[in-house]
Amino acid sequence: MSFTSDRNYLAEKAEELQIEEAKAPARVAVSKEEKRLVRKIDFIFGPIAYIAYLMTFIDRAAIGNARIAGLEADLGLTGYQFNISLTVFYIFYALFEMPSNIVCKWMGARIxxxxxxxxxxxxxLCTAFIQNFGQLIAVRVLLGLAEAGVLPALAFVLSRFYKPDELVLRIAFCVSAAALAGGFGGLLASGFISIGEIGSLGVEWRNIFLFEGLITLVVGVLCACFAVSGPSDAWWLTAEERELAVSRLNRAHEGNATGAKVQGDMRSVLRYLRTPVPWICSFGYLSTNVAVQGVSLFSPTILRSMYPGMSTVAIQLRSVPPYVVAWFWTIGLAYASTRLNRRGIILLIAIPFSIVGYAIxxxxxxxxxxxxxxxxFLNIMGTFPGGPIWMAWAIGSAATDAERAIACGLVPGFGQLGAIVAxxxxxxxxxxxxxxxxxxELGFCSxxxxxxxxxxxxxxxxxxxxxSGGRDYRLDIKESEDADEVAQLGSQHPAWRYPI
Incomplete structure (x- = not known):
């Protein structure tokens, strides 16, 4: 087959696939086996991913609750030392996020x-026993290194189970744990502080890290039982279900486009990184992360300034309602995004809430x-939906497995620069x-x-x-080049359509 006829064939095939894609909802609706499989994955792996990310956010944000419970005075922190301790966490978190993805690929997400x-x-847990600023810096550096790869690994595993139109709700459900963590962390902190001094630990803020560390270890045991790298090693699926899980994703990615291999190669990755889509999503994640991390780390401090005569436990409890509302709001917007198969319009609905909130x-x-x-309330409602939507938008814009792996690491990794700013x-x-x-914060939301x-x-x-055929020239390759070049175009293939 000549290259001209090959191009014509691919163009015709793309048109057929677009017609099939338009009919996809009806086809999925009658597939009882596929619906049953998705429900099973939701029921078993969904809660594991959610709890895992919930604990990362609770543990990293616990320092904000500990601050108003006496951490600064007990450790003798002065000037900007508290801010420095927050910054080092996110610096090492951002630096290790991409290397962590490499380790994950080598070791497997299951481990x-x-x-x-x-x-x-x-x-x-060890943070409960620190005595000075130097030790605080040490544990925050180590915590950043340990948490860096959790979200990219979870997002990548989710992308191995769910089709692009299903993925946004699942990632939103997982990342919405950040909103619930704010409220849940406040409840936990108030409860742990109320216990009083335990043995030689002394000041009650240490209870927060002691008990949250123990809870996290229990969660680690739970994850060790159910975590997987993808359908192939999901022991809780039958052989037929594993086969269906792989085939339905292959059909979904083929149906959008490209003729690209599912795995892709380095050429596909480099082309992907030369496009503006992953970078705009990364800057979007960065911007929303400034507000998310800012309100998570400093809302107890802000509430203390608003209610100077209120007890520490009452301040912790007052921080809970905004996060609970934000959790339901985030899930609701993610559901709407899934039903409408739209990302941008959902962000256009959410972001103005934070703009108004910070303007207040x-x-x-x-x-x-x-x-x-x-x-x-408005700040949290406007900022927390952004993370999962930007993440899902980037992953949905990636055509191959290799591109999706890069998106899962690049977007949250680059976005952590926003946390450093926060x-x-x-x-x-x-x-x-x-x-x-x-x-x-108002500027970044705008x-x-x-x-x-x-x-x-x-x-x-x-x-x-x-x-209109304006990108068909990408299908022209020289006979001396690798005939696999067209197949490796990935998201740059003329038949690929970016989600909106």
């Missing part, structure tokens, strides 16, 4: 995920406690109104809105060009 949970559980903080002072408390948004010199910090609009415009133009 790597439980091992990481054991490690950061031990480190959290900028326009008021701590005397307006009711307005600011309402602003916390640790310097609320400084002691800016207390008690924190106008500078809230203005920075920037995120512009990124969504820009990405939607780019995708619409790019998809239209491909539909």
């Amino acid at each position: 790597w995920i439980p091992l990481q949970i054991f490690l950061f559980g031990i480190i959290t 903080f900028v326009g008021t002072d701590m005397a307006d406690s009711s307005a600011r408390y309402g602003g916390i 640790t310097w948004t609320y400084l002691p010199s800016d207390a008690p109104n924190y106008y500078t910090g809230n203005s920075m 920037f995120q809105l512009l990124l969504v609009i820009g990405l939607l415009v780019y995708i619409k133009r790019e998809n239209n060009k491909r539909s």
Whole structure:
């Protein structure tokens, strides 16, 4: 077959696949076996992924609850030492996220995920026994290294089980643990503080790390029993279910596009990284992460400034309701995104909430406690849905297994730079109104809105060009080149369509 006829054949095939894709919902609706399989995966692996990420967020954010329970005074922290201890965590978290993906690929997620949970559980427990600033820095560095690869590994495993249109809800469900962790962490902290001093531990803030570390170790045992690397080693699926799990994903990825091999190769990866989509998603994740980490780490401090006469336990409890509301809101938006098969419009709905919330903080002072408390609800509702939607958008825009692996590491890894920024948004010199910090958060939320609009415009133009044949030249290759070149175009194949 000549290259011209090959191109014509592929164009005809792409048109057929698009027609089939349009009929896909009806076909899935009548597939009882596939629906039963998805429910089984949801029931068994879904909770494991959720609890694993829940514990990472509870353990990393526990320092915010411990701060208002006496950590700073007990360790003798002064100036910006608390902010420095937050920063080192995210620096090492970001640096080790991509290497952790390599380790995960070599070791397998089935082993790597439980091992990481054991490690950061031990480190959290050890934090209960630190005595000074140097030891605090040491445990925060180790915690960053231990937690770095959990989310990318979970996202990659989820992408091995779920089709792109199913993935956004599952990733959102997993990452929404961050919202619930804020409320759940406050409840746990108030309960552990109420226990009082335990033996030689002394100050009650140490109870937070002691008990949360022990709980994390139990979760590690649970994950060791059920964690998998993909359908092939999912012992809780039958042989027929494992075969169906693989074949339905192959059909889904073939149906979108490309003729690319499921695994892809380095050429596909480099082409993927030269496109703006993964980078815009990464900057979007970075922007939303500034607000997510900022409100998670500093909301107890902000609440303390708003209610100076309130007890520590009461402050912890008051931090719970905004996160509970945000959890339901995040899941609801993720469900809507799945039903509509849209990402951008969901972000356009969510982000303005945070813009209004931070505008309230900028326009008021701590005397307006009711307005600011309402602003916390809006801040969290506007920021927490962003992470899972940006993540799912990036993964859904990747055509091959190799591209998806890069997206799973790049987006959250690059996004952790936002967490580093967040640790310097609320400084002691800016207390008690924190106008500078809230203005920075407002700026990043507004920037995120512009990124969504820009990405939607780019995708619409790019998809239209491909539909009109404007990218067909990519199918022309020289006879001297590898005949597999066209198959390895990945998301750059003219038949591929980016999700919106």
